[in-house]
Amino acid sequence: MTDSMLIYKIILCVIVFAVSLGAAAYMTWGERKLAAWLQDRVGPNRAGPLGLLQPIADGIKMFFKEEMIPTHSNRWLFILGPCFFMLCACMTGVVIPWGAGWQTETTLYPMQVTDINIGLLYLLGVVSIGVYGVMIGGWASNNKYSLLGALRASSQMISYEVAMGLALIALVMMTGTLSLKEIVEQQDAGMANVVYQPLGFIIFLICAFAETNRAPFDLPECESELVGGYHTEYSSMKLGFYLFAEYINMFISSAIMASLYFGGYNFPFQHELGLDGNILTIVQSAFFFGKIFLFIFLFMWVRWTLPRFRYDQLMNLGWKVLLPLAIANIIITGFVMLFTGKLG
């Protein structure tokens, strides 16, 4: 790796980090505006024009709130919980291809921090260890509501991870690669993967809702039963980290769904426009962000439309509906590949 490439990668890392945080901050604003619109209210409109400074005001408020660490709780683990949750939320952005790349005379600078050939497994790994942030935080709070919330969160995440992984296996069978870059590039040549994997996409979408603890799967922080769930004892910016990481997770899972199933940065007729390589990259990234924001809109729309599941319904859906469907999807994919002669 040359020096210029290394510097470029570091800058790209910082940009991906900043974009995830910025998008998450403005998603809190968007969520409130959308909720207000769906409920025929005005929403935040005091801080700045259209309430656009509201996320900054919220952030400042979070930082200056009094910091409480409950007695008899483990101080280190209490702090480690939200930090770990935030870290895992920020780690996934590095394998997502945000655009084709910048072409100079000599080299191509890809708009992806790292193209490891186990990209999908990396994503699953980070998702699966993200649950520790919630568990450690809930246990260290030394509060029964926090503990119950943490136990709910962990069992929910483990249950839906299984179906999510199996939905991805069907996709991997079809594409024959674990690298996100190659999956996106294959969709440039053919159709978007959602055409071939509609069932897999629906399973993945439902699991993404459950993994990000969004409504209708927000049982870990179910306020009518558990006060505040796993973050009952948290205050100040540590609470902010938990809430903020949820928005980052939502942003990243929207990006993953867009790249795995909806063609990533590709858009129809992109090669017929006759655009220069670098300009095309900018347009592609714009399209990619458009797709991401459509998914984020879906996340918010569902939250303000559907009521919460009951806990046994959640477990039944995960284990008795989604898991068999995901396995059936794998078998169907295998048979179709066998009969269309796509087996290598």
Add this chain to the structure above:
Amino acid sequence: MLTEYAFWLLSFIAVFSGIAVIVSKNPVYSVLYLIMTFFAIAGHYFLMNAQFLAAVHIIVYAGAIMVLFLYVIMMLNLNSIEIEKRSSIVKLLAVVASGLMLVVLAGAVPHAEVLIQQKESATPAGMVEDLGIALYRNYLLPFELASILFLAAMVGAVYLSKKNLNETQN
């Protein structure tokens, strides 16, 4: 050079947290240290260019099995006081068993040089494609037998839990 520093750092973390697993009085800390050990070992796999093994190690051990460990320990709310005292025969047997394990590991050390040579010859041994070809072409029968073993274990676990459920209902 950088990989050598990474090797020593990861080894230190692995050994340190491995000892901490045994020494910790609170079972929750033991589990957390064990997770740290798994991460360090996954780092070693990465250094040996076995990316698939590293990722699966994280997903399966750190991401699934240890979560369930932690889940059970938190649910039972085990404390350091409640660790039951074992009889001295059990302790003696444990010492003998782990001593035998030590002998096996020590016996493997002289052959370790061969592995390092293989690593440096840049064969992509741990890549997904090569692993898949090796498993499905050369070792198909053991691989399938292992999967049947897993299935049997799962069915057994479900059967045992269902049996208890029926007894309590009646």
